[in-house]
Amino acid sequence: MITTKDLTKVYRTRDREVTALDGVDLHVHEGEVFGVVGQSGAGKSSLIRCVNLLERPTSGTVTVDGQELTALAGNGKRAGKELRAARGRIGMVFQHFNLLSSRSVLGNVELPLEILGHSGQERTRKAHELLDLVGLADKAKAYPAQLSGGQKQRVGIARALAGDPKVLLSDEATSALDPETTRSVLQLLRDLKEQLGLTVLLITHEMDVVKAVCDSAALMKNGRITESGTVPELLATPGSELARELFPVGGVPSAPGRTVVDVTFHGETTTEPVISKLSRTYNVDISILGAAMDTVAGKQVGRMRIELPGSFEDNVVPIGFLREQGLTVDVAAVARDDAPDTGKTDAADSAAGLVKEGAK
Amino acid sequence: MTWSEIQPLLTQGFWDTLYMVGWSALVALLGGLPLGVLLVLTDKGGMLHNAPVNKVVGAVVNVGRSLPFIILLIALIPFTRLVVGQSVGSTAAIVPLAIGAIPFFARLVETAVREVDRGLVEAVQAMGGGTPTVVFKALLPQALPSLVAGLTTTVIVLIGYSAMAGTVGGGGLGSVAVQYGYQRFETSVMVATVVALIVIVTAVQLIGDAVVRLLTAGRGGEGAAGRWPARLGRGRTVGVAAAVVVPLALIGYGVGQGGEDKQTLTIAASPTPHAEILEYVEKNLAEKEGLKLDIRKFNDYVVPNTATESGEVDANFFQHKPYLDDFNKKQHTHIEPVVNVELEPLGLYSKKEKSLKGIGSGDTVAVPNDSTNEGRSLHLLDEHGLIELKPGAGQEATLGDIADTKGLKFKELEAAAVPRALDDVDAAVVNGNYAVDAGLNPAKDALVAEEAKGNPYANFLAVKDGNQDDPRIKKLAKLLNSEQVKEFIQDKYQGAIEPVFGPVGS
Numbered sequence: 036m037i038t039t040k041d042l043t044k045v046y047r048t049r050d051r052e053v054t055a056l057d058g059v060d061l062h063v064h065e066g067e068v069f070g071v072v073g074q075s076g077a078g079k080s081s082l083i084r085c086v087n088l089l090e091r092p093t094s095g096t097v098t099v100d101g102q103e104l105t106a107l108a109g110n111g112k113r114a115g116k117e118l119r120a121a122r123g124r125i126g127m128v129f130q131h132f133n134l135l136s137s138r139s140v141l142g143n144v145e146l147p148l149e150i151l152g153h154s155g156q157e158r159t160r161k162a163h164e165l166l167d168l169v170g171l172a173d174k175a176k177a178y179p180a181q182l183s184g185g186q187k188q189r190v191g192i193a194r195a196l197a198g199d200p201k202v203l204l205s206d207e208a209t210s211a212l213d214p215e216t217t218r219s220v221l222q223l224l225r226d227l228k229e230q231l232g233l234t235v236l237l238i239t240h241e242m243d244v245v246k247a248v249c250d251s252a253a254l255m256k257n258g259r260i261t262e263s264g265t266v267p268e269l270l271a272t273p274g275s276e277l278a279r280e281l282f283p284v285g286g287v288p289s290a291p292g293r294t295v296v297d298v299t300f301h302g303e304t305t306t307e308p309v310i311s312k313l314s315r316t317y318n319v320d321i322s323i324l325g326a327a328m329d330t331v332a333g334k335q336v337g338r339m340r341i342e343l344p345g346s347f348e349d350n351v352v353p354i355g356f357l358r359e360q361g362l363t364v365d366v367a368a369v370a371r372d373d374a375p376d377t378g379k380t381d382a383a384d385s386a387a388g389l390v391k392e393g394a395k
Numbered sequence: 396m397t398w399s400e401i402q403p404l405l406t407q408g409f410w411d412t413l414y415m416v417g418w419s420a421l422v423a424l425l426g427g428l429p430l431g432v433l434l435v436l437t438d439k440g441g442m443l444h445n446a447p448v449n450k451v452v453g454a455v456v457n458v459g460r461s462l463p464f465i466i467l468l469i470a471l472i473p474f475t476r477l478v479v480g481q482s483v484g485s486t487a488a489i490v491p492l493a494i495g496a497i498p499f500f501a502r503l504v505e506t507a508v509r510e511v512d513r514g515l516v517e518a519v520q521a522m523g524g525g526t527p528t529v530v531f532k533a534l535l536p537q538a539l540p541s542l543v544a545g546l547t548t549t550v551i552v553l554i555g556y557s558a559m560a561g562t563v564g565g566g567g568l569g570s571v572a573v574q575y576g577y578q579r580f581e582t583s584v585m586v587a588t589v590v591a592l593i594v595i596v597t598a599v600q601l602i603g604d605a606v607v608r609l610l611t612a613g614r615g616g617e618g619a620a621g622r623w624p625a626r627l628g629r630g631r632t633v634g635v636a637a638a639v640v641v642p643l644a645l646i647g648y649g650v651g652q653g654g655e656d657k658q659t660l661t662i663a664a665s666p667t668p669h670a671e672i673l674e675y676v677e678k679n680l681a682e683k684e685g686l687k688l689d690i691r692k693f694n695d696y697v698v699p700n701t702a703t704e705s706g707e708v709d710a711n712f713f714q715h716k717p718y719l720d721d722f723n724k725k726q727h728t729h730i731e732p733v734v735n736v737e738l739e740p741l742g743l744y745s746k747k748e749k750s751l752k753g754i755g756s757g758d759t760v761a762v763p764n765d766s767t768n769e770g771r772s773l774h775l776l777d778e779h780g781l782i783e784l785k786p787g788a789g790q791e792a793t794l795g796d797i798a799d800t801k802g803l804k805f806k807e808l809e810a811a812a813v814p815r816a817l818d819d820v821d822a823a824v825v826n827g828n829y830a831v832d833a834g835l836n837p838a839k840d841a842l843v844a845e846e847a848k849g850n851p852y853a854n855f856l857a858v859k860d861g862n863q864d865d866p867r868i869k870k871l872a873k874l875l876n877s878e879q880v881k882e883f884i885q886d887k888y889q890g891a892i893e894p895v896f897g898p899v900g901s
Contacts, residue, residue, distance in 0.1 A: 087521055114525065123523030133518035136614050137536040146532060147522040178614050198522070 036202060036234040037063035037086060042095035044081050044258075055081035056092065057258035063251070065201075068228055068235040070245040072277070073255035079238035082255070083206050086236065087125045088118060099125060100201055123151055126195030130207035132187040134179040140166065140190050141175040147197040165193040169223060185216035192223065196231070203228075205237035209244060221247045242280050246329060252277055270301045270336055271363050278363075282338035286324025293342050294350045295324065299363040300337040309360045310341070317353050319343055340367060401587050404571050409591065411485050411566035416553045419492035423549055426497040428542075430456065431504025432530055442516070442526050459498030464556050467491050469697070476705065483663065483691060483702045488557065488565030496553050503545030507538040540610045547603025551596050566692075568592050573694065574666045659687040660867045662856075663699035665713040666692045667828045668737065668884070668892050669854065672875070673712065675883050680874045686867060696765075697722075703859055704728040710868060712736065712875075715852040716899060717790045718767045729860040732899035734872040735853040737884055737892050739827030741768070741775055742841030746817050751842045754781060756802025758821035763810035766791045771845075771852060772824035773797065779843050790851075831891035838890030853895040 044056040055078045063069040073079050084090040086097055088104050096105045099121070107118040114122070134143050144162040153161065166172050169189040179187055188208060195203055205224070209217040225248050228235055239245065245252045245266070253263035254277045262269065262277050270278045278299060288295050300309075314321050321341050328337040343350045347366060357364045430452060436442050437449035462470075468491045475490040476482045515533045524532065535542070558569020568588050575584035664670040670692050677688040691708060693699050699711040700722055710733070714722075719730055748754055760781075762772040770792040777784045782803060788796035794805055808816055813825050814833035827837050837844055845852070856875060858868055874880065876896040884894045 089517055089520055114520065116525075119523040119525055121523075122521055125521070127518070127521040129514060129518060131512075131514055133512070133514040135515060135533060135537060137539060146519070149532070150519075150522050150524045150528055180614055194522075204521075 036065040036100060037061065037069075037236055038096075038098045039082075039086070040096045040098075042082070042085055042097065043093045044078075044085055044090065045093045054258050056085065056095075059095070059255075059258070059260055061253065061260065061263070063234060063236050065234050066228070066232055067250040068225070068237065068248050070249035070252040071236070071238045071255055071260075072240065072242065072245055072252060072280075073238075074240060077255040078258040079240075079255055080206065081258075083204050083236065083238050086204060087122050087127060088114065123147070123198045124200050124202070126192075126198065126200035126203040128188070128191050128195050128203065128205045128208040130210050132179070132184075132191045132211075134187055134190055134194075136179050138178075139175070140171065140177050140179065140182070143179065143190055144193045144197060147194060151198055161197065162193075165196055166190075168196070168227070169193045183216075184212050185220055188212065188216075188220050189223065192220075192227070196227070201232075201234060203233050203235045205235060205239075207239055208237065210239065210241065214243075217241075217244070218247065224248055245277075246281055254280075266336075267301055267334065270299050273363055273365050278338075282327045282329070282336070284325035284327055284338050284340040286340045286342075288324075288342055289322060292346060293344055294347050295340060295342050295367040296350075296354060296357070297365045297367050298339045298341060298357060299365075300339070301334065301363075303361065305335045305337055307360065309357065309362065310339075312360075313353055313356055316356065319350075319353060401584050404575070404584065405568070405587060405591055408566060408568040408571040408588065409595075411560075411570075412554065412557055412568045412595070415485050415488050415492055415557050415560055415565055415567055416550060418489045419496055419553055419557075420546065420550045422489070422493035423496035423500045423553070424546060426493070427500030427549075428504055430497065430501035432508055432534065434501065434505040435508045435534075436526065436530070442529060456498040456501050459494070460502070462495075464491070464495050465559050467495050468559060469695075472698070472701065476707075481702075481707045482705065483565075483693070483698055483707055485560070485565045485567070488560035488567075492553055492556055492560070495556055496549050499552060500545060500549045503548060504538075504542060507541030507545055508534050510541060511537045540607045543603060543606050543610065547600060547607075550599050550603075554592065554596055554599070568595070570692075570694075574692065658867075659689045660710065660871060661689040661691060661708040662871075663691045663693055663702055663708045663711040663713070665696075665699075665828075666694070667832060668739070668888060669712045671887070672736065672880060672884065676871070676874050676880065680877065680879060681871075684870045684874065686870050686874075688871075700726070700728055700730055700857075703730055703857065706859065709862065709865070710856055710858045710871070712856045713854065714857065715767075715854050717770075717851055719857060721767070721791070730857050731860045731863060732855040732857050733863055733868060734876055735855045735895050735897055735899050736875045736880075738845070738847050738850055738853045738895045739892050740837055740841075740845040740847065740850070741771055741824055741826060741852075742830060742835075742837045742844035743775065743779075743781075743822055744814075744817060744825050744830065744835055744841055745822040747821050748842070751779060751781075754803075754822050754842070757804075758802075759804045759806060761806045761808055761813050761816045761820045761823035763813055763824065763826065764807035765810055766793075767852075768810050768826060769793060769807065775824060775843065775845060776803075827888075827891045831888055836889055836891065847893045847895055849900075850895070851900070853899070855899050 039059055039061040042056050042059040043054070046053045046055060059082060061082070071079050071082060081090060085092045086099065088097065092105065096103055098104065102121060104118065104121055107115060107121060135146065138146065141159070141162050144165050145158045148158040148161055163172065163175060166175055169192050171186060171189050171193065174182065174186060179190065182190065191208070209220050212220060221244060224235060227233060237244065249266060251265045252269060253260045255261070262275060264272070269275050270281070272278065282299070284297060310321060313319070321343060324340040324342055326337065326339040328335065330336070343353060354364055354366070433452055434449065434456070437445040437452070471491045471494060472482045475487050478490050479486050481487050511534050515537060516529050519529045519533045557565070557567045558573065560567050560570055568591055572585050572588035575581040662673060664673055670690050673688060673690045677690065681688055693713070696713065696718070699708070699713055702708045703711045716732065719732065722728060723730055743751070745754065754760070760776070763769055767790065770790045773782065773784060773792045773796065776782045782797050782801055783799040784792055785796050785798045794807070806816065806820060810826050811829055813823050814829050814835065817823050822842070825833070825835065830837050856872055858865070862868060881894040881896070884892055
C-alpha cells in the first residue's frame, strides 16, 4: 500500500549537509498498522513527511496505493494540483493536533471537506458523521481550546478521515498524551482500521504504541531502517533489537559462572509448559531473573530471562532443547558486576559469538 | 475663544479627521494585508520562498517606513493629483496617509501571520490545500485577533499623522491644534482639540481591544464553556455591524463632501490673517454680490501655488511679490497677482531691551530661516544700522551676505517658531502675523518695523495667468479693497497688519 524505494533526504544548510534519510526501503501492506520506531533525530519525522511529500525527498520514490507520488508535479514547498489531490486521499494526524483555534470542532472537520469541494450541507452531514465515529458527537460546537488533549486528537483523527482515505499517517499522535488517553486513542485507531479497512503508518518513540496497535514495525537509526517485519517475525528473530526493546527483561546472574538466557515465547509455545519440561528432562535448577507477558497484535507473547547453572558449554544441550520447542533463545551478554574477570570475559565472548551466529 | 466659537472648529475637525483616517485605514488594510502576507510567504522556509521578491518587498516597506511623513506628504503631491484628481483638501490627504500607513501595517501583518503555528500550515497542506487555502483558511483566520490589534495601532498612528494634513489643507483636529494652539496661542482651542484627540484615540483603542477580546473569547480561549455560544453570537454581530457601519458612514461623508457648487470661488489662504480677512468678506460682503467663497487653509507656502496652477483652487491669498517671482521662476508656474490687500510688517522685538540702542555687540538675534523672510529681516537690520550687508545683497540675502555683524550672533528658526524663542534670545525679527498670534503688538512693542509705503512685501490675491478677468475674481478683488475691509483690518489687527490696497507694483 505504501512503498518507498531508496528514499534519501538531505538537508543543506549554508555550511553543512545533514542526511535525514539514507536509502530507506519501506513496505507497508494493505490493512496493516505499521509502526516506525526510533529515537528523536533518527529520521522518522522526515520519513513520514516524505510519504505525502510535505517534504520532497532528495532521491528515491514513494508509491501510495499504486500511485507514484514522487512523479507528480510540484517542487519544494509548492504542490501541484495532482499532488494536492493525492494528499486529499491520505489522512494525517499530528503530535500537536494542529487544530485551528479559530474554528469550532465541526469547522475543523469540515475544513478538508471544503478543500475537497463538498457543498455546505454535505460537509456538515459528513463532519457530524465523522465526529460520531470518534465519539465526539456532542462536542461539534465546542472550540479546540475547550477540549482535553485526547478529545483534540479525536478531532484530529476525524479530520484526517474526512477524505475517505485508504491510508492514515500518524506523526507521534499520542506523544503529547498521558498513558491512559494514549491507550484510548490507540484503541480508536485500531477500531477505525478494522471498521474502515485503513492502512496506518505511524511513527513513534514509544514501544508501548507498537505493542498496543502495530501489526508490523521497523526500527530506524541514523536515517536507515535496521530491522523491519511483522511483530511475530521480529520476536522470532534471534538478537532482534526491536524484540528486546518491546519486551525488556532485566536481571543479573546470581553468581559467577552461570549462563543467562533470554527466551521468547510466541505462537503456540506460550501455552506449553516448556520451563518445567526442561527442568524435569535435564534435571537442572532454573532461576527466573525477569519475565514479561503481553498481548501483541492480538496474540500472547512473552519473554523470560532465565539462569542456568554452569557455563555456556555445560548448557548447550538444554538450550538446544528450548530451540526444539520452537522458542527463540538468546544468550544474554550480561554478567555480575562483581564476577571474576575470567568468568565475565568467557560469558561475554561466548554470548557475543552466539548472537552473531543467531543473526545469520 | 469661547466654546461657541471652538465648537464648530472641533466638529469640522472631527469629521475631517474621521474622513481622512477612515479612508486611509481602509486603504492601508487592503494594501498592507497582502504585502505582509507576501513577506511571510516569500521568506526563507515560506511556501512561496523567493529571496529576490522578499528582499525587494522588504526594502520597499523599509523605505516607506523610514520616510518622515511630512516629506512623504509633499513628495507625493504629483501622485496624489494623479490618483484623486487634486492635491489639496481632505481627500488629497488620504493618499499620503494611506501610503504612509501601508508599510507600517504590512510589518504588523507580517508579525501577526508569522506567529501562526507552522503545524497548521502543514496540516492544511496535508489535506491537499494549496497556498491560497493555507492563507485564507488558516493563516488569516488564525491571525485575526493580532491583525485587529495591528489595525487598531495603525489607526492611532494615522490619527497622529493626520495632524500634519493641514500642510495640504486637509483640516482635521491635529491641524486645528497647530493652527490655533501653536501658531495663534489660542490655548483654549489647543486644549479642547487635544482632549478631543485623546478621547478619539482612547475610543479607538477600546473598540479594538473589545473586538480582539470577543474574537478570542469566541474561540473558547477564556470564559465558561457553557456560556460561549450566546457570547459568540453577540460578539460576531457587534463586530460585523461595526465593521460595516463605520466605513459606510465614512464613505457617505466623503460622498456628501464631493458635490461642489460650480459658482463657488475656491481660495487657498494662510490661516492668519488671510483666511480671517476672507472669512470677514464671506460673512459680511460676499452674499450681496452673489459670490460664494470656499476658503481652504494652508500652513504651507508651496501647495497653494501649485494648486492654483493646476486649477484645483481658483485663487490664493498668502504671498508677496518677491516670493511669487521666485516661485514662478523655480517651479515654472504662471501665477499672477491681482490686487494688494495687506502687509504684515516685520518687526524687531525684544523682551530684554526697550529700545534699539540696547541691542549691540554680544547679543543674539533670532531670524526666520526661510529665504524671503530671512533676507527681509537682514535688510531691516541693515536699514537700522544693526548690521552691514555686503553691497548688492539681494532680497534673499542670507547670513553669508553680512559684511559686518557688529558683534551680533544669529539664530535661524522657522518663521512660526521665532516668537517662541523671544525668551531665549536678546531680540528677534518676527513676521507681523506671528507677532500678533504671540500677543505682541507691532505698533507698540516693535523696536523697529517695516514701512508700509512702497513695501514690496504686501500680500495680494493671486490667480493663474488668464483668470484675472474672471468676474468672480473681479468681485472678490473689489471687496478685498473695500472700505469695510480696511476698517476690519485696522480694528482687528491694531497695526500688526496694515491695509495696503491697489494694484501690485512690479
